[in-house]
Amino acid sequence: MAQQLFDNGTLYQGDALSILRELPGDVVDLVLTDPPYSSGGLNLSARQVNPAAKYQNTGTRRVYPPMLGDLKDQRSFVMWASLWLGECWRLARAGASCLVFSDWRQLPALTDAIQAAGWAWKGIIVWHKPNARPSLGSFRHDAEFVIHGVKDRMQTHSHQCLPGVFTYAMDPRQKVHLTAKPVRLVKDLLAVSPEGATVLDPFLGGGTTAMACLETGRRFIGVELSTEYAALAAARIRAAEEALKN
Ligand SMILES: C[S@@+](CC[C@H](N)C(=O)[O-])C[C@H]1O[C@@H](n2cnc3c(N)ncnc32)[C@H](O)[C@@H]1O
Known part of the structure; x- marks a missing residue:
């Protein structure tokens, strides 16, 4: 497997499920991840259009590399999510939390999958997005969600009560x-892990979790299937490492 080492972690380029299966158990203090949602439409054909058309505001001109793995139907999405969430559970230490991003459409599917994988469902955190696109005549979809699961009894690391709603554009x-x-949002979510924690993100994308770990003194294990996004994430982490040294 292709692997790059950084001062505060490791990035594997390849398929999450295959790579997670190769890693040893009981090594991770927190799983924090944002999988491809396979969402964005009311029926299968609407969900299978280009992710850039589904997830970007109309009129946005910027072009990003294609997002892979976003075309599953509902049944295969739940089965697949149960498999990788089960591997995350094996890698996690007892007392660790698992935080998984979801939109409103996939919330029921992912709350089923996380429990099927062995995690105890602990709650839902709301990410309020004040700059979300409008839904004329209807309710604005200006929130995404983070499903919180725990392995065995949750281990707490502070006496602080963390918010249940975060607002970040x-x-x-x-x-x-x-x-x-947003890196700031992920940094806030890292508060459920101890200082110096090892954080697993099997869908690293552009490296947001790694950046948040770097800025909070934590280590990361990241996996990304797309060679283009893995290269973008690696360049971003290296630049941040250099900036910290200077
Ligand atoms: C929603 S994005 C993550 C974005 C990330 N949170 C960020 O802020 O940049 C999900 C990522 O998972 C990757 N992906 C899709 N299928 C995968 C798989 N089987 N194994 C690993 N990564 C995969 C996609 O290429 C995509 O970059």
């Missing part, structure tokens, strides 16, 4: 991925 200037998440 995605700054287009910081986007290197079609469906990038």
Whole structure:
């Protein structure tokens, strides 16, 4: 498997399920990931259009590399998610949390899959997106969700009560991925892991989780199938490492 080492982690380029199966168990303090949603339409043909058309605001001109693995129907999405979430459970230490991004359409599927994989479902966190596109005559879809699961009894690392709702606009200037998440949001979510934690993200995309780990003194294990996104993530992490040294 293609692998790159960084000061604070490792990036594997390849298929998440195959790579997770090769890694040893009980090594991860937190799973934090944003899988391809296979969403964005009311029927199968609408969901199988180009992800750039499904997930980008109308009129956005920027072109991103294609996002892979976004074409599953509902049954195969649940089965596949149960498989990789089960591997994440094996890699996690007892007491670890699992945080998985989802949109409203895939929320029921992913809350089923996370439990089928062995995690105890602990709750839902809301990411409020104030710059979401409008839905004229209907309700604005201005939230995505983070499903929280735990392995065995949750291990807490502070006495602080964390918020259940986070409001962050995605700054287009910081986007290197079609469906990038804000680094500030991911940094906030890392608060459920101990300082120095090892964080697993099997769908690293443009490297947001790795950046958040770097900025908070944590280590990451990242996997990304697309060679283009793996290269973009690697360049972004190397640049941040250099900036920290200077
Ligand atoms: C929603 S994006 C993650 C974006 C990321 N959170 C960011 O902020 O840049 C999901 C990523 O998973 C990758 N992917 C799809 N199928 C995969 C697989 N089987 N194994 C590993 N990565 C995969 C896609 O190429 C895509 O980059």
